[in-house]
Amino acid sequence: MIQTAVVEQLIRTGRSFQLVFLIASGIAVYYAYNVAKGGKLWDIRPIEALDAIGESIGRCAEMGRPVLVTPGISSMTSSSGGAQMLAGLTVLGEVAQQAASIGVECTTNSSNQQIIIASEAIMRNALTAAGKPELYAPGKYVRWFGGGQFSYAVGCAGQILEEKPGLIIFMGYFLADTIVTGETGARVGAIKIGGTLGAIPFLAMMCDYLMIGEEMFAASALITKDPFITGTIASQDWIKVAATAVMSIGVILYAVGIKTIYTIMGI
Amino acid sequence: MISQDPWVWISAILTIFSFTLLYGDNKFFRFAQYTYTAVVVGHSVVVGVQTLQGRFSPLISGQKPMLLISLILGLMVLFVVWRPYAWIASIPYAVIIGVGTGLMMRATLQTDVIGSIRAVIAETGKIFIGSPYDQFGYLIRVTFTIGTMFYFLFTVFVKGTGSKPVSYLRDFGKYALLIYLGLSLGNSAMQYSGLGASAINRLLRQWLGLGG
Amino acid sequence: MGATLTYVRLNLSRVLIIVGALAALGTWYFSVPMVDSVFKEVNAWQINISSFTLFTGLMTISMRYIRAIQRRDSDIWPFQAYALVLIIVWVLMGLTVGMYSDTYQTAYLSTKITLHIAILGQIIFYFTSGAYRTFRIRTLRTAALAISAVLIVALNAPWVQNPFPAASNFAMWLLNNPQMAASRTVVITGGIGSIVLGIRVILGLEKGAQRITEGE
Amino acid sequence: MKIPDLKSQYVWVTVALLAYIIPGVFPLGTGFPMSDTTMEIYDIVQSLPEGSICAIGGSGVFAFDLESSAGTIPALKIMAENGVRIINVPLGTEAVQYEKFLIDASRIETKYGGTHEYGTDWIQFPYIPGGASGLVAFLDDIHAASPADVYGTPLDELPLGRELTNWEDIDLWICPHWGFPTIVQYVTGERGITSISFAQSGAYARYSPYMMSYPGQVYMTNGFLGGAQMEQLVGMKGLGHAAIDAYQVLSLLFVVFVALGNATMLTAGEEE
Numbered sequence: 001m002i003q004t005a006v007v008e009q010l011i012r013t014g015r016s017f018q019l020v021f022l023i024a025s026g027i028a029v030y031y032a033y034n035v036a037k038g039g040k041l042w043d044i045r046p047i048e049a050l051d052a053i054g055e056s057i058g059r060c061a062e063m064g065r066p067v068l069v070t071p072g073i074s075s076m077t078s079s080s081g082g083a084q085m086l087a088g089l090t091v092l093g094e095v096a097q098q099a100a101s102i103g104v105e106c107t108t109n110s111s112n113q114q115i116i117i118a119s120e121a122i123m124r125n126a127l128t129a130a131g132k133p134e135l136y137a138p139g140k141y142v143r144w145f146g147g148g149q150f151s152y153a154v155g156c157a158g159q160i161l162e163e164k165p166g167l168i169i170f171m172g173y174f175l176a177d178t179i180v181t182g183e184t185g186a187r188v189g190a191i192k193i194g195g196t197l198g199a200i201p202f203l204a205m206m207c208d209y210l211m212i213g214e215e216m217f218a219a220s221a222l223i224t225k226d227p228f229i230t231g232t233i234a235s236q237d238w239i240k241v242a243a244t245a246v247m248s249i250g251v252i253l254y255a256v257g258i259k260t261i262y263t264i265m266g267i
Numbered sequence: 268m269i270s271q272d273p274w275v276w277i278s279a280i281l282t283i284f285s286f287t288l289l290y291g292d293n294k295f296f297r298f299a300q301y302t303y304t305a306v307v308v309g310h311s312v313v314v315g316v317q318t319l320q321g322r323f324s325p326l327i328s329g330q331k332p333m334l335l336i337s338l339i340l341g342l343m344v345l346f347v348v349w350r351p352y353a354w355i356a357s358i359p360y361a362v363i364i365g366v367g368t369g370l371m372m373r374a375t376l377q378t379d380v381i382g383s384i385r386a387v388i389a390e391t392g393k394i395f396i397g398s399p400y401d402q403f404g405y406l407i408r409v410t411f412t413i414g415t416m417f418y419f420l421f422t423v424f425v426k427g428t429g430s431k432p433v434s435y436l437r438d439f440g441k442y443a444l445l446i447y448l449g450l451s452l453g454n455s456a457m458q459y460s461g462l463g464a465s466a467i468n469r470l471l472r473q474w475l476g477l478g479g
Numbered sequence: 480m481g482a483t484l485t486y487v488r489l490n491l492s493r494v495l496i497i498v499g500a501l502a503a504l505g506t507w508y509f510s511v512p513m514v515d516s517v518f519k520e521v522n523a524w525q526i527n528i529s530s531f532t533l534f535t536g537l538m539t540i541s542m543r544y545i546r547a548i549q550r551r552d553s554d555i556w557p558f559q560a561y562a563l564v565l566i567i568v569w570v571l572m573g574l575t576v577g578m579y580s581d582t583y584q585t586a587y588l589s590t591k592i593t594l595h596i597a598i599l600g601q602i603i604f605y606f607t608s609g610a611y612r613t614f615r616i617r618t619l620r621t622a623a624l625a626i627s628a629v630l631i632v633a634l635n636a637p638w639v640q641n642p643f644p645a646a647s648n649f650a651m652w653l654l655n656n657p658q659m660a661a662s663r664t665v666v667i668t669g670g671i672g673s674i675v676l677g678i679r680v681i682l683g684l685e686k687g688a689q690r691i692t693e694g695e
Numbered sequence: 696m697k698i699p700d701l702k703s704q705y706v707w708v709t710v711a712l713l714a715y716i717i718p719g720v721f722p723l724g725t726g727f728p729m730s731d732t733t734m735e736i737y738d739i740v741q742s743l744p745e746g747s748i749c750a751i752g753g754s755g756v757f758a759f760d761l762e763s764s765a766g767t768i769p770a771l772k773i774m775a776e777n778g779v780r781i782i783n784v785p786l787g788t789e790a791v792q793y794e795k796f797l798i799d800a801s802r803i804e805t806k807y808g809g810t811h812e813y814g815t816d817w818i819q820f821p822y823i824p825g826g827a828s829g830l831v832a833f834l835d836d837i838h839a840a841s842p843a844d845v846y847g848t849p850l851d852e853l854p855l856g857r858e859l860t861n862w863e864d865i866d867l868w869i870c871p872h873w874g875f876p877t878i879v880q881y882v883t884g885e886r887g888i889t890s891i892s893f894a895q896s897g898a899y900a901r902y903s904p905y906m907m908s909y910p911g912q913v914y915m916t917n918g919f920l921g922g923a924q925m926e927q928l929v930g931m932k933g934l935g936h937a938a939i940d941a942y943q944v945l946s947l948l949f950v951v952f953v954a955l956g957n958a959t960m961l962t963a964g965e966e967e
Contacts, residue, residue, distance in 0.1 A: 009510060010509055010510060010511070011508060011509060011510070012507070012508060012509065012510050015377075015507065015508050017381065018373075018376050018377055018381055018508070019508045021376065021380070021381065022372070022376060022504070022508075022674070025671075025674055025675065025678060026678050029675055029678045029679065029682070030678075030682065033682070033684065042422040043422065043425045043426050044421050044422055044425065045420075045421050045422075045425045047421075075367075075529070076363050076364060076367040077363060077366060077367035077370060077371075077525060077529070078367075078371075079370050079371050079373075079374035079375065080374075082367045082368070082370070082371040083368075083371050083375070083672070083673035083676050083677065084673075086364075086368075086676060086680065086685065086687050086688060087676060087687070088687075089687035089688075089690075089691070090685060090686045090687030090688075090690075091687075092687070093686060093687055093690045094686065113311070113529075113532045113533045113535065113536035114363060114529055114532045116347075116532065116535055116536045116539060117344055117347045117356055117360055117532055117535055117691075118360065118687075118691045120347050120348075120353070120356075120539070121347070121353070121356065121357055121360070121690065121691045121692075121694055122687065122690045122691060122694075124350075124353060124694060124695070125690040125691075125694030125695065126690065128694065128695055133695075136350070137350070138347065138348040138349075138350060138353070138538075138539055138542060139348070139538075139539035139540070139542040139543040139546070140543070140546075142539060143543075144308075144536045144539060144540050145303075145304045145307065145308075146303075146304055146306075146307025146308040146310070146311055146536075147307065147311050147533075147536075148307045148591075148595070150303075150594075150595050150598045150599065150758070151303050151304055151307040151591075151594075151595075153598060154285070154288075154299070154300050154303050154304075154594070154598055155300065155303070155304050157288060157300075158296075158297065158300040161292040162553075162555065176455070176459070176599075176602055179459075179602045179605045179606055179609065180598060180601065180602065180605060182605075182609070183605035183608065183609055183703070184288075186609075186612070186703075187291070187703070197665060197666070197669040200448060200665065201447075201448045201449075201451040201452040201455070202452070202455075204445075204448045204452065204624065205452055205606075205609045205610065205613050206609060206613075212418075212444055212665070213419065213444075213664075213665035213668055213669045213672075214419045214665075214668040214669050214671065214672035215419070216672070217669070217672030217673065217675065217676050218421050218672070220676065220685075220686075220687065221679070224686045226686070228684075229679070229684050229685075229686070232675060232678075232679055232684065233421050233422055234422045234423075235675065236421070236671060236672060236675045237420050237421055237422045237423045238423070239671050239674075239675070240416060240419060240420060240668060240671055241420070241423060243380070243384060243416070243667065243671065244413060244416045244417075246384065247384050247387055247388065247412075247413060247416075248413055250384070250387075250388035250391075251387065251388055251391045251409055251413070254388050254389070254391040254392060255391045255392075255394070255395075261388065262385055262388045262389060265381055265384065265385050265388075266385065274585055274588075274589040275589075277589045277590070277593075278588075278589040278590075278593040281589070281590060281593050281594055281597065282593055282594075282596070282597040282600075285594055285597035285598055285601070286597060286600075286601060288601065289601060289604055289704065289707050290704065291704075297555060297558045298558065298561075299594060299597075300558075301558040301559065301561055301562040301565075302562075302565065302590060302594065303590075303591065303594045304540075304562055305561075305562040305563075305565035305566045305569065306565070306569060306587070306590045306591045306594075307591060308536070308537065308540060308566050309565065309566045309567075309568075309569025309570050309573065310569065310573070310587065310591060311533055311536075311537075312533070312537060312566070312569075312570045312573075313569070313570060313573030313574060313578055314578070314788070315530060315533040315534070316570075316574065317578070318530050319530055319531075322526075322527060322530060323527075333520070334527070336524065337523060337524050337527035337528070338527070340524055340527070340528050341527050341528050341530065341531035342531065344528060344531050344532055344535055345531065345534060345535055345538070347535050347539075348535060348538045348539060348542060354488065354694070354695060356535075357488075357492060357691060357692045357693070357694065358488065358491060358492055358495065358692075359524075359528045360528075360691055360692060361491075361492040361493075361495035361496045361499070361692045362495050362499050362521060362524050362525050362528060363499075363525050363528060363529065364496050364499070364680065364688050364691065364692065365495055365496035365497065365498060365499020365500045365502075365503075365521070366499040366500070366502070366503050366521055366522055366524075366525040367499075367525070368496070368499070368500045368503075368677045368680045368681065369499060369500035369501065369502065369503025369504045369677075370503045371673060371677060372500070372503075372504060372673070372674050372677040372678075373503065373504055373507040373508075375670045375673045375674055375677075376670065376674055379666045379667065379669065379670030379673075380667055380670040380671060380674070383663050383666050383667045383670070384667060386663070387663070400652070404652055404655065404656040405656075407656045407657055407660060408655075408656050408657075408659060408660045409660075410660075411656075411657055411660030411661055411664075412660045412661070412663050412664050412667075415660070415661050415664035415665075416664055416667070416668065418664075419664070419668040440664075441620070442619075442620075442623050443657065443660070443661045443664075444661050444664075444665070445620055445623035445624045445627070446623055446624075446627045446657055446658070446661065447657065447658050447660075447661030447662050447665075448624055448627075449623065449624045449625065449626065449627030449628035449630075449631070450627045450628070450630075450631050450653055450654060450657065450658040451658060451662065452624075452628045453627065453628035453629065453630065453631030453632040453635075454631050454635065454650075454654060454658075455606075455897075456603070456606060456632050456635075456942075456945070456946070456949060457635050457896060457918065457919075457942055458762070458895070458896050458897060458918065458919075459599075459602045459603040459606055460603050460714070460938065460941050460942045460945045460946075461762055461896075461918065461919040461934075461938035461941065461942065462596075462599040462600055462602065462603070462758075462759075462761070462762070463600045463601075463602070463603040463604070463714070463715060463941060463945075464600075464715060464719075464919075464934065464937045464938040464940075464941040465596060465599075465600065465761045465762070465934055465937075465938070466596050466597050466599065466600025466601075467600060467711075467715040467716065467719055468719055468934060468937050469593075469596065471716070471719045471720060477719070477720050578788075579791060579821050579822065579845050581846075584791065584792050584795065587792060588757075588792050588796070592757045592758060592789070592792065595756075595757065595758040596757075596758045596761065599758050599759070603710070603945065604706075604707045604710055604711070605703075607706055607707075607710050607945070607948065607949055607952055608703035608706040608707060608952075610949060610952060610953055610956075611701070611703075611706055611952040611953065611955065611956045612703075612956065614953045614956060614957075615956050615957050615959075615960040616957055616960075617960070625953060628953075629949070629950055629953050632946050632949050632950065633946060633950060635942075635946065636942065636943060636946035636947070637725050637726065637727055637939060637942070637943045638943060638946070638947060640727075640728070641726055641727075641728075644728065647728075
C-alpha cells in the first residue's frame with residue numbers, strides 16, 4: 001500500500017502507461033540496434049520515393065541543374081513539427097553530400113530562423129564529408145525569407161524560379177504553402193519528391209513521388225545506408241504491431257463491454 | 268469610385284504584382300517577393316529586439332544573474348556565420364535539439380499515439396447505438412484505422428509466413444489512404460476558393476469600387 | 480581544432496542533448512522538484528537561445544545580399560539592394576514609432592498582410608491547374624485519389640446541395656468516417672515514427688542531429 | 696481527335712474570369728440553405744439591449760481570419776444599429792490590425808457616417824500577451840491587465856473605459872479569429888458569458904465538439920457559408936456571398952478541368 005502511494009506520488013497521474021510505453025519503445029530501439037550490429041539484416045519493403053532521390057540527383061548532374069531540399073516551416077522545438085524537421089534535415093545532409101560528390105549543387109531554405117543554424121551546420125558538414133569543404137560559405141546555400149508561412153512560400157517560389165532546380169525534395173513540416181512552391185516547381189520542370197505528415201494531401205497533388213506519413217521517418221533512417229541505424233526501423237515496426245494488437249484486442253473487448261484496456265491506457 | 272487613399276493603391280499594386288507570379292517569373296513579382304521578405308524580416312527584428320529587451324532586462328537590473336548563461340549561449344549561436352569558429356554554434360544548438368526532442372516525444376506520445384488509440388477503442392461502443400447510418404460510419408472508422416496500420420509495416424511480414432495475407436491488408440491500407448488524401452484535398456477547395464474571393468474582392472471593391 | 484577540444488565539444492553536445500531531452504520527459508512523467516527545476520532552467524536557455532537565432536537569420540540574409548550586390552552577376556541584385564534598404568527603413572520605423580502605432584499598422588496592413596492575402600488568393604489557381612494535371616486516371620491508385628477529390632468538391636457545391644440537400648450530410652459522413660480513420664492512422668504511425676526518431680536522437684544515432692552538433 | 700494539353704495559364708485565366716472577376720462585378724446571387732445555428736446567433740446579437748457591451752477578440756492570423764470577417768461585419772452592423780458598445784480584445788499580435796479592420800470595414804464609425812464614436816461606443820485594446828493567462832488576467836481586472844488603449848490613452852480618460860471593471864461588464868463575446876477554444880474555456884466555461892465564433896471552415900470542423908459541450912452558450916457558424924447566411928439576414932452582399940458565388944463556379948470548373956485532363960490523356964493515345 002505504502003509502495004503504491006509512493007509510486008503514485010512520484011509518477012504524475014494519468015501518465016504511467018505512457019511512461020511504460022516510452023521505456024518499452026526505448027528498449028526495443030536499443031535492442032534492434034544491437035541485433036543489427038550483430039549482423040542481422042532485415043528485408044525492408046521498398047519505398048519508391050526514396051529510390052527516386054538517388055536517380056534524380058544523377059539526372060540533375062546530367063542536366064547541370066541544382067537540387068533544392070526544403071524542410072518546411074516548423075521550428076525544431078514544435079511538438080507537432082519538430083520531428084518532421086529533423087527527418088528533413090537528415091535527408092538534406094545525405095542529399096547534399098551525395099550531390100556534392102558528383103558535382104551537383106544543393107541548396108536549402110527554411111521559414112523558421114532556428115532551422116537556419118541547423119541547415120548551415122549540415123551544409124558545412126555535408127560538403128566536408130564530400131571532400132569539398134572549400135565550397136562552403138555562410139549564407140551561400142541556405143535561404144531565409146523571414147519567419148512567416150507565406151513569406152516562405154513566396155520566397156521559396158522565387159528561389160525555384162531563380163535556381164531552376166532539377167529536383168526538389170519537400171521533406172519536413174508543411175501546410176498549404178506547398179501548393180505555391182510545388183506548382184512553381186512543376187513550372188521549371190523539376191522532379192518533386194515529398195514527405196510529411198499533416199499536409200500529405202497537398203503533396204500528393206504536387207509531387208511525382210510521395211512518402212506518406214511515417215514513410216518519411218523510415219526514409220530518414222534508410223537514406224543513411226547505415227545498416228545499424230536501419231535496424232531501428234524494425235523496432236519501429238514492432239511497436240506498431242504491438243499498438244495494432246492492443247488496439248484490436250481493445251476494440252473487441254470494448255465491444256463486449258470490457259473496458260480494461262481502455263482504462264489501463266489512461267492510467 | 269476608384270480609391271483616393273495612397274495606402275489602398277500600394278496595397279492594390281502589391282496584390283497585382285504578387286498575382287503576376289501566375290504569368291511567370293517577372294520583375295513585378297520579384298518586387299513583391301523582396302518586399303514581402305524585407306517587411307517580414309524587418310518586422311521580426313522589431314519584435315525580436317522588444318523580446319530580447321524584455322527577456323534580458325532582469326539580468327541588467329541584477330535580478331536574475333543566472334540569465335548570464337542564456338546570454339552567453341545566445342551569443343554563441345551568432346558564430347555560425349564565422350566559418351573557422353562556426354562549430355561554437357553547435358553547442359547551444361544541442362540544447363535546442365535536446366529540449367525540442369523531449370517536448371516532441373511527450374506530446375506526441377500522449378495525444379497522437381495513446382490518445383488516438385484510446386479514441387479508436389472508445390468508438391467501438393458507438394457501433395451498436397444510433398442510426399444505421401451512424402453505426403456504419405463508426406464501423407468504417409474502426410476498420411479503416413486498424414487496416415491502414417498495415418500499410419506502414421516496413422520490415423515485418425515482408426517475406427515468408429503471413430506475408431501474403433498482410434500484403435492484401437497493406438493494399439487495403441494504401442487505398443484507404445488514397446481516399447483520405449482525395450477527400451481532404453477536395454474539401455480544402457472550398458476554403459481556398461473563398462480566400463481567392465477575399466483577395467480579388469479587395470481589389471474590386473476597395474480599390475476600384477466595383478461590385479456589391 | 481585540437482583533439483582534446485574536439486573530444487570535449489562532442490561530449491558536451493551529447494550531454495546537452497541528453498540532459499535537455501530527459502529533463503523535458505522527466506518533468507512530464509515524474510513529480511520530482513529537482514527535475515522540474517532542471518527543466519525550467521534548460522527550457523529557459525532554449526527559449527533565450529532561440530531569440531538570438533533571429534539575428535543569425537538576419538546576418539546570413541545580409542551577407543548573401545551584400546555578396547550579390549558586390550558581384551552584380553545576376554539580374555536580381557537590384558531587388559536585393561532594395562530589400563536590404565527596406566529592412567533597415569522598416570526596423571528604424573518600427574523602433575521609432577512603435578509596433579502598435581497607426582503608422583506602423585497601416586504600413587504593415589498595406590504590405591505584409593496584403594501580400595499574405597494575395598498569395599493565399601492564388602492557391603486556388605494552382606490547386607485547379609494541379610488537379611487538371613494530376614487527376615488523370617491511369618491506375619487504380621489515381622482513380623481512388625481523383626474520384627474521391629472530385630466527389631467531395633461536388634458534394635460541397637451549391638449546384639449539388641440545392642437540388643439534393645442530403646449531399647451536405649453525405650459529405651460530412653465521408654469526412655468524419657473514411658477520411659478521419661485514415662488520417663488518424665497517419666497520426667498514430669507518424670507519432671510512433673517521431674518517438675523512435677526521438678530515441679535515435681537521444682542515443683546519438685540520428686544522422687541529421689549528429690551533423691548539426693558534431694560537425695567541424 | 697487529340698485534345699491539346701492546356702498550359703496552366705489558360706486554366707488560371709478561365710478560373711479568374713468565370714469564378715472571380717465576373718461574379719465579383721455582377722454577383723450571381725447563388726442560393727444557399729439557412730442554418731438554424733446562424734438564425735439563433737442572429738437572434739442573440741439582435742436581442743442585446745442598448746448600452747450593453749460586446750467583446751470582440753481572440754487570436755489568429757489576419758489573412759486567414761478574413762473568412763471569419765464575413766459573419767462578423769453583419770454582426771457589427773446589427774450591434775451598431777441597436778446601440779451596443781464594442782471592445783476589441785486582441786490576444787494575438789496580428790489580431791490588433793484585424794480587429795481595427797473589422798470596425799473600418801463595417802463602416803459603423805462616425806467618421807464613415809455611422810453611429811459609433813471611438814472611446815464612447817467602442818475601444819480598441821492593445822495586444823494582450825500571455826495567451827490563456829493573459830485572457831484570464833483581462834477578465835478578472837481589465838484596468839490592471841491593460842491600463843491604456845492601443846493608442847496609449849489611459850482607460851480612465853475614455854468614457855467607455857471608465858465603465859469597464861471586469862468580465863461582469865461583458866454581455867457577449869464574439870470570436871472572429873481561429874483560436875476559439877481558449878475563449879470557450881475561460882469566457883464561457885468558467886464565467887458563463889455566451890460566446891459566438893464565425894469560425895473558419897477548418898476551425899469549424901475541428902472545434903465543433905465545443906459547441907456540443909455547452910448547449911445554449913456556445914455558437915459557431917461554418918466558414919464563408921456562415922458569413923453569407925449572416926449577410927443575408929441583414930440584407931447585405933459581402934465577402935460571404937462573393938465566396939459562395941466563387942465556389943459555385945469554381946467547383947464546376949474543377950470537375951470540368953479534371954474531366955478535360957482525362958479526355959486529353961485518353962485522346963493522346965499511349966501517352967506516358
